[in-house]
Amino acid sequence: MLKNELNYILRSSASVFTLKELLLVFGEDKPEFLKRRLNYHVKTGALYSPRRGLYAKDKDYDPLELAGKLYTPSYISFESVLAGEGIIFQRYSGIYLASYLSRKLTIAGREIQYRKLSEKILYNPSGIDSKQGYSVAQKERAFLDMLYLNKEYHFDNILGLDLEKVRELAELYQDLKLEKRLKTIFVKNGRHSGAHNR
Numbered sequence: 001m002l003k004n005e006l007n008y009i010l011r012s013s014a015s016v017f018t019l020k021e022l023l024l025v026f027g028e029d030k031p032e033f034l035k036r037r038l039n040y041h042v043k044t045g046a047l048y049s050p051r052r053g054l055y056a057k058d059k060d061y062d063p064l065e066l067a068g069k070l071y072t073p074s075y076i077s078f079e080s081v082l083a084g085e086g087i088i089f090q091r092y093s094g095i096y097l098a099s100y101l102s103r104k105l106t107i108a109g110r111e112i113q114y115r116k117l118s119e120k121i122l123y124n125p126s127g128i129d130s131k132q133g134y135s136v137a138q139k140e141r142a143f144l145d146m147l148y149l150n151k152e153y154h155f156d157n158i159l160g161l162d163l164e165k166v167r168e169l170a171e172l173y174q175d176l177k178l179e180k181r182l183k184t185i186f187v188k189n190g191r192h193s194g195a196h197n198r
Contacts, residue, residue, distance in 0.1 A: 068134025074099035075135035081142035
């Protein structure tokens with residue numbers, strides 16, 4: 001007997017659910033039955049489906065949670081973090097994530113872009129924080145992710161970065177070009193490794 005999936009969803013602190021995670025709760029042996037019930041709740045307006053295989057309590061779901069659950073493993077990084085932390089000044093309405101694949105899509109008018117990182121980087125939890133239903137890079141990790149994929153990227157303001165943390169996290173990328181570019185950026189901005197300017 002399946003538990004009441006609607007009560008479970010409405011009482012949960014999460015705002016977005018994948019079919020896969022709901023199957024883990026309600027029994028993986030009846031996927032078609034659960035899918036039919038969820039689609040029934042969508043038709044009656046009790047639930048909202050922003051995309052096939054995704055379910056939300058309503059249209060007021062957390063878009064970062066949706067982006068983080070759509071393709072896993074993944075974490076919010078790049079422009080999404082850098083703009084929010086004032087490392088770059090341009091604002092972006094899209095959501096940018098590090099993942100195991102490269103993909104760009106639009107859901108409910110919002111662009112979501114996944115950029116591929118190698119497994120050795122993607123699976124390393126250093127400099128990544130867990131939020132409700134998704135993970136997000138700290139500013140130093142997002143800075144290095146961007147630099148790793150785009151060596152010529154221009155950062156508007158690196159004064160808020162913890163240099164010691166940048167130096168520690170840079171080791172997980174094992175990339176000599178990245179380290180060279182780091183030195184150039186910090187020298188150009190009058191900052192030296194080992195200093196703590198926040």
